[in-house]
Amino acid sequence: MNRAPRGLAFLAAVTLMTQVTSEPTERSVYQLDSSWVEDNGRAIRLETLEGDMQLLALIYTTCTGACPVTVKSIQMFSRNMPADIKGRIRFLLVTVDPEHDTLAILRDYRRDMKLDRRWKLLRGSPEDVRELAAVLGFNYEQIESGQFAHSNLVTVLDRRGEIVHQQNDFASDTRAVVDAIRHEGGQQGQP
Amino acid sequence: MRLLIAAPALLLGAMGLVAEAGTANQGVRACKSASACRTREVFVPAGVYVPFFKSGSGIKAVPVEPICLSETAVTHEEFLGFVRDHPNWRKSRIKKLFAEGSYLADWQDDLTPRPETLSQPVTFVSWFAAGAYCEAAGGRLPTVAEWERFAGGSTPTSKPGTAADRGAGQGATPFAFAMGRSAPELANTALAFPGVWEWTANFNSAMVSGRIGTSEGADSSQFCGDGIRAVDPSNYGAFLRYSFRSSLRANFALKNLGFRCVREAP
Numbered sequence: 001m002n003r004a005p006r007g008l009a010f011l012a013a014v015t016l017m018t019q020v021t022s023e024p025t026e027r028s029v030y031q032l033d034s035s036w037v038e039d040n041g042r043a044i045r046l047e048t049l050e051g052d053m054q055l056l057a058l059i060y061t062t063c064t065g066a067c068p069v070t071v072k073s074i075q076m077f078s079r080n081m082p083a084d085i086k087g088r089i090r091f092l093l094v095t096v097d098p099e100h101d102t103l104a105i106l107r108d109y110r111r112d113m114k115l116d117r118r119w120k121l122l123r124g125s126p127e128d129v130r131e132l133a134a135v136l137g138f139n140y141e142q143i144e145s146g147q148f149a150h151s152n153l154v155t156v157l158d159r160r161g162e163i164v165h166q167q168n169d170f171a172s173d174t175r176a177v178v179d180a181i182r183h184e185g186g187q188q189g190q191p
Numbered sequence: 192m193r194l195l196i197a198a199p200a201l202l203l204g205a206m207g208l209v210a211e212a213g214t215a216n217q218g219v220r221a222c223k224s225a226s227a228c229r230t231r232e233v234f235v236p237a238g239v240y241v242p243f244f245k246s247g248s249g250i251k252a253v254p255v256e257p258i259c260l261s262e263t264a265v266t267h268e269e270f271l272g273f274v275r276d277h278p279n280w281r282k283s284r285i286k287k288l289f290a291e292g293s294y295l296a297d298w299q300d301d302l303t304p305r306p307e308t309l310s311q312p313v314t315f316v317s318w319f320a321a322g323a324y325c326e327a328a329g330g331r332l333p334t335v336a337e338w339e340r341f342a343g344g345s346t347p348t349s350k351p352g353t354a355a356d357r358g359a360g361q362g363a364t365p366f367a368f369a370m371g372r373s374a375p376e377l378a379n380t381a382l383a384f385p386g387v388w389e390w391t392a393n394f395n396s397a398m399v400s401g402r403i404g405t406s407e408g409a410d411s412s413q414f415c416g417d418g419i420r421a422v423d424p425s426n427y428g429a430f431l432r433y434s435f436r437s438s439l440r441a442n443f444a445l446k447n448l449g450f451r452c453v454r455e456a457p
Contacts, residue, residue, distance in 0.1 A: 032288075135442075138395065144251065
C-alpha cells in the first residue's frame with residue numbers, strides 16, 4: 001500500500017529536479033551572462049555549475065595576505081567535513097587578477113596548493129569578474145601591480161546558484177557553512 | 192555601517208540641491224579632440240586622477256583615458272525609451288538578481304513614469320539596469336576614477352557643513368580640480384549634477400566599510416583607519432561618496448541614486 005505514494009513522491013522529485021536544472025531561478029547568480037575558462041583550458045558558463053552546491057572564493061595567486069589563508073582553510077574544511085555532508089559541495093576559486101593569472105599560472109597554483117578535482121579554478125574578463133564580484137558583494141581594487149585590496153568573503157551557492165550563506169574570515173568558524181550545506185541537503189528536489 | 196552612511200545621504204538628498212543646468216560653456220567642448228563627442232556630451236581629455244585613498248606605497252595618481260561624458264544624468268524619459276526597446280528591464284519583468292523590489296518604484300507601471308518627472312534623472316535603478324542602459328546606448332558606466340576626476344572632488348579647503356562641501360557631497364557642483372579649473376569656472380559648464388548620487392562601473396572597489404563582519408580589506412590591514420588612510424581627510428564630500436559606494440550592492444534601487452554614461456573618446 002505504500003507503493004503508490006512512494007512512487008508519486010519519486011515522480012515529483014524527478015519533476016522538480018528537472019525544473020531545477022532547466023532554468024536558473026530569479027535570484028540565481030547563474031543568470032549572469034558571463035563566460036569563463038577553467039585552468040585546464042575548458043570554457044564554461046556559470047549555469048553548467050548547476051546541480052552541485054559551490055563554495056566560492058575570489059582570490060589572486062600573488063596574494064600574500066588573506067587569500068592563501070582562505071584557500072588553506074577551505075581546503076582543510078574540504079578534508080574534514082562531517083561525514084553527512086561529504087560529497088555535497090564543490091569548490092570554486094575565481095581570480096580577480098586575470099591579467100596576471102593566466103591558465104598556466106592557475107595550473108601551477110592548483111599544483112602548489114594541492115587542490116583536488118573537486119576544485120575549479122576560473123579565469124574571466126575583468127568586466128565579468130567585476131560583475132560577479134558585484135553580485136556577491138565582494139569589493140576589490142588593484143592598488144598597485146600585483147596587489148589588491150579586497151574583501152575576504154566566502155560564499156555558499158545552492159544547487160541553483162542562489163546565495164545561501166556568506167561570511168568573512170572563513171578560518172575562524174565553519175559551523176554556519178556546515179549548516180548551510182545540511183539545510184540545502186534537506187531540501188533536495190524543492191524548487 | 193550602512194545605516195550610518197545612509198543618514199547623511201538622505202539628509203543631503205532632502206536638501207534638494209539642484210545645479211544650474213543648460214548654461215553651456217563652449218570652452219569645455221572647444222578642444223580639438225572634442226569633435227569626437229556628440230552633442231550633450233562633454234569631452235574629458237586624458238589625465239590623471241589621485242584616488243581618495245592612499246595605496247600601499249603612498250599617494251599614487253591613476254592615468255585616465257579620454258572620454259565623452261554625458262552632460263546630464265539619464266532621465267526618466269530616456270530610460271523609458273530603453274525599457275520600451277528592452278522588455279526584460281521593465282519593472283514587472285526584471286529578475287530579482289538584477290534589481291531589488293524598489294526598482295523603478297516611482298513609476299506607475301512598466302511604461303509610465305510620472306509625467307512631471309520625465310526630464311529629471313531616473314532613480315530607483317540598479318547597477319545592472321544602469322549598465323545595460325549605457326551598453327545599449329553604445330557606452331558604459333564611468334569608473335570611479337573617471338567620475339571622481341571630473342564630477343567629484345571638493346575644494347581642498349572645504350569643510351563639513353559649508354555650502355561647497357554640501358555640493359561636493361552630492362556632486363551637485365562640478366569642481367573638477369584635476370582639470371585645473373576653479374569652481375566658479377566650472378559652475379558655468381554644461382555639466383549638470385542634480386541632487387542624486389550616481390552609479391559607477393566599479394562602485395564595489397571602495398573599501399571603506401565592513402559590510403559583513405569586520406574584516407573587509409583584511410589583507411595586510413590595508414584599509415584600517417579609513418580617515419587616516421585618506422589622501423585628504425578633510426575632503427568630506429569624497430569621504431561620503433566613497434562610503435556610500437562601498438555600502439551599495441549591485442541590485443540596490445535607491446531613491447537618491449541615478450547614473451550617467453560615458454563613451455571612450457574615439
